[in-house]
Amino acid sequence: MNDAWRQFVRWTLADDSPAADSTMEVTLQWAPPWAAWVTLVLVIAAILFFGWIYHKENIQRAIPKWAVLLIARLTLVGIVLFMLYGLQQQPFQTDAPDLVIAVDDTESMSHLDTFAPGDESLIRSRVEAANLGEPTRWNQARTLLLENNESLMAKLRDRYNVRTYWMGESGRALTVPDDQFTDLLRSAKPEGQVSRLGTSLSQILEQQRGRPTAAIVLLSDGVTIEGPNLSEGAQQAALRGVPIFPIGIGSQQLSRDLHIEEVVVDPIAFVGDTLSFVIRLSAQGMEGESVRLSVADREKPELTLDEQNVTLPAARVTREIRLQFRPEEVGDFNYVVKAEREGSDAEEDNISVTRKVKVLDATIRVLYVQAYPRFQFRFLKMLLERQLKRSPVSGADEKAFELTTILQDADQSYADQDETAQVAFPGTREELFDYDVVIMGDVNPAFLSREQLQNLQDFVQVKGGGLIFVGGQFYMPWDYRSTPLAALLPFSLDDARRSDPDQAYVQPIPVELSDLGLNTLPLQVTQMPADTIAAWRGMNQVYWHVPIEHLKPGAQTLATATRTDGSKQPFLTQQFIGRGKVMFLGSDDLWRWDYHDEFWMQTIRYLARSSLLDSDGSVEITVDRSNYRTGESATARVRFFDESEAPPEDDGVQLTLEKPDGRTRTITMSRVAGNRDLFEATIPGLTAGDHRLWIVQPLLRGDSGATEPPSTFFSVDPIAGEMTRLDMDLSELRQTASSTRGQYFSFLEADSLLEALPRGRQVRIQTLPPEPLWNSWKLALLFVTLLIGEWVLRKRMGLV
Numbered sequence: 001m002n003d004a005w006r007q008f009v010r011w012t013l014a015d016d017s018p019a020a021d022s023t024m025e026v027t028l029q030w031a032p033p034w035a036a037w038v039t040l041v042l043v044i045a046a047i048l049f050f051g052w053i054y055h056k057e058n059i060q061r062a063i064p065k066w067a068v069l070l071i072a073r074l075t076l077v078g079i080v081l082f083m084l085y086g087l088q089q090q091p092f093q094t095d096a097p098d099l100v101i102a103v104d105d106t107e108s109m110s111h112l113d114t115f116a117p118g119d120e121s122l123i124r125s126r127v128e129a130a131n132l133g134e135p136t137r138w139n140q141a142r143t144l145l146l147e148n149n150e151s152l153m154a155k156l157r158d159r160y161n162v163r164t165y166w167m168g169e170s171g172r173a174l175t176v177p178d179d180q181f182t183d184l185l186r187s188a189k190p191e192g193q194v195s196r197l198g199t200s201l202s203q204i205l206e207q208q209r210g211r212p213t214a215a216i217v218l219l220s221d222g223v224t225i226e227g228p229n230l231s232e233g234a235q236q237a238a239l240r241g242v243p244i245f246p247i248g249i250g251s252q253q254l255s256r257d258l259h260i261e262e263v264v265v266d267p268i269a270f271v272g273d274t275l276s277f278v279i280r281l282s283a284q285g286m287e288g289e290s291v292r293l294s295v296a297d298r299e300k301p302e303l304t305l306d307e308q309n310v311t312l313p314a315a316r317v318t319r320e321i322r323l324q325f326r327p328e329e330v331g332d333f334n335y336v337v338k339a340e341r342e343g344s345d346a347e348e349d350n351i352s353v354t355r356k357v358k359v360l361d362a363t364i365r366v367l368y369v370q371a372y373p374r375f376q377f378r379f380l381k382m383l384l385e386r387q388l389k390r391s392p393v394s395g396a397d398e399k400a401f402e403l404t405t406i407l408q409d410a411d412q413s414y415a416d417q418d419e420t421a422q423v424a425f426p427g428t429r430e431e432l433f434d435y436d437v438v439i440m441g442d443v444n445p446a447f448l449s450r451e452q453l454q455n456l457q458d459f460v461q462v463k464g465g466g467l468i469f470v471g472g473q474f475y476m477p478w479d480y481r482s483t484p485l486a487a488l489l490p491f492s493l494d495d496a497r498r499s500d501p502d503q504a505y506v507q508p509i510p511v512e513l514s515d516l517g518l519n520t521l522p523l524q525v526t527q528m529p530a531d532t533i534a535a536w537r538g539m540n541q542v543y544w545h546v547p548i549e550h551l552k553p554g555a556q557t558l559a560t561a562t563r564t565d566g567s568k569q570p571f572l573t574q575q576f577i578g579r580g581k582v583m584f585l586g587s588d589d590l591w592r593w594d595y596h597d598e599f600w601m602q603t604i605r606y607l608a609r610s611s612l613l614d615s616d617g618s619v620e621i622t623v624d625r626s627n628y629r630t631g632e633s634a635t636a637r638v639r640f641f642d643e644s645e646a647p648p649e650d651d652g653v654q655l656t657l658e659k660p661d662g663r664t665r666t667i668t669m670s671r672v673a674g675n676r677d678l679f680e681a682t683i684p685g686l687t688a689g690d691h692r693l694w695i696v697q698p699l700l701r702g703d704s705g706a707t708e709p710p711s712t713f714f715s716v717d718p719i720a721g722e723m724t725r726l727d728m729d730l731s732e733l734r735q736t737a738s739s740t741r742g743q744y745f746s747f748l749e750a751d752s753l754l755e756a757l758p759r760g761r762q763v764r765i766q767t768l769p770p771e772p773l774w775n776s777w778k779l780a781l782l783f784v785t786l787l788i789g790e791w792v793l794r795k796r797m798g799l800v
Helices: 002-013 036-056 063-084 119-129 137-159 178-187 197-207 230-240 375-386 412-417 429-433 450-461 529-537 596-612 730-739 747-756 777-796
Strands: 024-029 088-095 098-104 161-167 213-220 244-248 257-265 268-270 275-284 290-297 300-311 316-325 331-341 350-360 364-370 401-407 437-440 466-470 511-513 556-562 568-577 580-585 619-623 627-629 634-640 654-658 664-668 678-683 689-697 711-717 763-767
Touching (some): 119 747, 137 161, 137 213, 137 747, 244 730, 257 331, 275 331, 290 316, 300 316, 364 375, 437 450, 450 580, 619 711
Parallel strands (some): 437 466
Antiparallel strands (some): 024 088, 290 300, 331 350
16 A cells, blocks of 8 residues: 555656666655644644534535535645655665575486376477477476566566576585577586585575575475485575475476385295295385295296285385295295286396294104193193194104193002103103193192202203293292292292182283284284284183292283283293203283183294204305495394294394405394394494395304304495486475475476465665655646636635
8 A cells, every 4th residue: 555655646746756676666655844734633623624614604505615615725725734854755776586496406407207198298398399308307497497588587587687506415506697508508418426405595595695585486306315304495485585486396206116125934834834925025116016926946936825915005105914825845945025016027026035944843742741631731631632734745743733731730650541641750861852842731749849949940041942931820820939930930039929729810911012023933823913912812711920020130021911000010031041941921811812722822833943953054144235325234143043042132243344454343233033043133224335144153163163253244435326206396396485485386387386486585775866746846736726726716706
């Protein structure tokens, strides 16, 4: 409204009002002779005075004429006051504000995108009309500036002082005249080796320091490879009040990428049993497409052992897929998991990961000890007795488990009638070491000598046998204080409360897997993880359990029981002791559970691994990739195929990393939770060159008997490749616009840019002579006209 009033005053009073263009600014100035309140008093006094005069005269005959006279008199007074205020217009010579146009000239701008349906023809036609060839990102950016004889640039130059920059490796100003801009842009090529968009933007803002910058228009894909990203650099623009208007050059469709993030498989398997490969597959830009996942023996790639077609439901997706089969041969196998894009024969479209698995055909020798014949004893005994091998190379009636049972409360006749029963616990160390797994139920320690208990401790620590305790209401674990077995229990007996054998347990106790338990293969009682979680949560037949308060350091909770107050207590725990493993099951009520058989068979096989394997010192060291970029981190893993060779300490494995300059550093690894055989370490801050990694602790024995530490190699590129990220960073461009109060445009939306850009602030560079408006002839003509008109009207009304 103020600008409109000024324009009206200049039009009505100025003889030759200067045009308000990009090089001229005109303002109105007043020179009041007195304070504003004096003018107000004079106006009010004039109204009262003239109103009083006309009121005393007879105005009943011609009220409209009297009103005209009053208005004329008041207008005359107003003109006099207006002239006394000395209105004049003050012109200034100005300079137009800057508009920065920054064009990304890095190599990634040469990429030809896959466009969304319907967009390709529109984009291609505009680029071809500008005689720029294929619609690469670079040609799209140039099309916006060159199409239709530079119509956009011409409009921008009429309003702004347009300054153009290259941005990418750095922010560099183009100093060519406007008439040479077209030739320069047509001959330029995107050759920048690394995108430093945040740094480039900061450099452009620094070069614009002190200049009136209306806005910055960015033509870029938004991808930063090194240094601060674009939104970080835009913080400086926001502080200076400079809005940024990014034009996203590139397709919003994600580039096609398929990657196997991880393959988890039990390194030990039994002939005829199900071997599961849990595969984490990630993909982008492949929504609705199908991927074929398969597993095969590396020596027989033509024979697919299992496969599954997966349809990718979203643009970015990570899926967990499970492949299963039953191995039919004994030996060491390298299984290849492969992901193949449907309909593609290109080698780069297929990815694969190899995992080593040792397949055994062994009968597991189990010793099961119990004081009295509860239901758990009967159900588990029946399961282990009837379970046959599934191996096609074994006899039809060969049993999977060789079971020996000891029932302390039974009489002599029981041992004579049951072929699995023995009267007494093994008396010598050698007899006990013949077993692979020992199940200790609610056993009365009074029937066991200290030597037998010590032998059981050695069975775990020295032989590498598996031991599982099953809690009972009478003896286990409370009566084992001050015995050698107290060291094997994963919790302290000092704060373990004894159950009340006379209490009636009628309310089921909720049980659920911990995160560690879900990732422990023996506890996955169903094919799919979601079903396994539901299976454990559905265990509503457990009515009591051993209350455990505190676990020992290194002990791990695999499943928990929920108290009546909502708190959780360990229900199933494990820890690694010496060369073997120990588990504690806090209840003997599992015989009612639907998945009782699956749990016990998988758990016994899990506990028997170290005892069954013939140690050959087989150890594998791997890194997650063979090639890295400077500054990235590598993940190294060490797997012991014989669990008994793995150190019991969680930090018992050390690596040596040899750098390209010959210097070395020691890396301490940590055990992957829930895995006796697997250790992992992250190596940060990699430098350029070839690296070698090998195991120095523990000392390992090679096949020849000499110390031959396993090793691996990987390389680090000296600079992050500009073409490694080809997806337009839409979120970064939008955030840059939002944080600076600008607006984001796509290539097809850029026609609306001109209307969205702010006008900016003009800079006064010269003050021109003022031009008075108070003594305008138009104003004088109005004064005389009103004076004569008022006199004529009075004469016609017969007034003096």
